[in-house]
Amino acid sequence: MTGTYSFDEIVTKFRAEGRIAIVGASLAGLRAAEALREKGFNGSLTIIGDEPHEPYDRPPLSKQVLKGWVPADHTKLPRLRRVDATWKLGVAAVGLDRINHVVKLANGEDVEYDRLLIATGTRARPWPNPEEAALQGVFTVRTTEDAAGLAAALKVRPKRVLIVGSGFVGSEIASVCRDLDLPVTVAERGRGPLMGALGGVISEIAAGMMRDAGVDLRTGVAVRSLEGEAGKVRRAQLSDGTVLDVDVVVASLGSIRNVEWLEGAGLAAGQWGVGCDAGCRAFDINGVVTDHIFVAGDVARAPHVLYDYEFMSQEHWDNAVFGAQVAANNMINLEVGRVPHLPLPSFWSGQFGVNIKSVGVCSYGDQIVFTQGSPSERRFAAAYGKRGRIVGAVTFNHGKWLPYYAALIEKSAPFPPPPPGYDRPVEAEVMAASFPDPREPAGNPDVVLTGHDPTSRGAEFRPRA
């Protein structure tokens, strides 16, 4: 019989043929494209990115680039293989027509697809007052241009740098300023640095590190306004009435997910990203899984079996890489060949001479215990627990032990966990982890459990046909 295919032929055709579009030309987008080709996709591949650059790496932007070790335009991502794609760079996707399978671009072009990957990531939350944000000397750090501008401003040795917010990026920049021997003030409206991600016990240690390094750390203080002269920032008004003379301000206020282009497409897209299943397939606004649309990287939000199936948003490098690989696999495989993306969240940060690493979701815990090392020497491991189970761990200059804790978290092992044999700290009692009440001002952790609701918008109820 002509026109019929065996199951194997269908699988092979599905894997190899068709048109795939990827929106977002950064870490997740590039790694997904490479994985698609690696796994045998021979069809047409279009990669759309609103930045004019080839994909580049962001972690060095707040570290090596600001220190002056690496120029901002030298952080291009290494290519792991040829992707044979049509690149559309410097042009944003502005709409998605799911009925006709078309991505609409800002230049009026339409890109047709059979399968689509959404990898549009996040952007820096800007300083809230646009006039103040436009003053020369006011920065955010997300893009290569941001980092180049800030690196140049630090190079001419400002009299004082003000960093607003003390999450990981803000703290890393404060650390660089001290390495460069620049006077720096950190204004944090919450109780302390890294509070949202690691809780009050670890925040106290991080605050000690900052102050010992000479950072003027002010907690419980908001920056009310910025004032300029001749278009350049000169002063900052703090909520406690203090006025600071500053010539560089870095707004490190967290991020915003790039989902606006999906408005009206009927996907479960909202402030925490685009809801998808554990196999990276996007949900529609009613929570129905789609067949042709996948999500990966910082913009994805998926349920996690280890965390009560709550939807998790992660802003971590590893999550973007592994999520992209899983999405690519699932885009070109039928049900039996699909795999889940269930990463144990993990991140690293270098600041004030300390290498900080973490696995699991520390902010899901309500208790903490130091398990190894010495907190006073800032060389330790600590585990986080909830309802008698270990859910996360952090190490300061003790990273080689992280796999030990990761294995326990993967098994939901009992909390407090057995210490791995030696190097037990004096301070080994279980304490409240002291995460901020959600109503308290504090930076969002960069892994967020966002509840079961697939979208912050209401579902769209249609009468039955």
Ligand SMILES: Cc1cc2nc3c(=O)[nH]c(=O)nc-3n(C[C@H](O)[C@H](O)[C@H](O)COP(=O)(O)OP(=O)(O)OC[C@H]3O[C@@H](n4cnc5c(N)ncnc54)[C@H](O)[C@@H]3O)c2cc1C
């Ligand atoms: C300064 C800094 C330091 C960091 N340090 C660390 C670290 O130490 N450890 C760690 O684990 N993680 C770190 N991260 C986080 C890590 O870089 C991110 O997790 C990673 O970049 C996510 O990749 P992504 O491809 O999902 O998203 P992104 O890198 O955000 O890329 C998304 C891309 O899509 C583009 N885009 C958005 N909307 C559209 C549209 N409508 N049309 C077309 N294109 C669009 C964006 O411009 C961007 O180029 C850091 C991030 C920053 C900014």
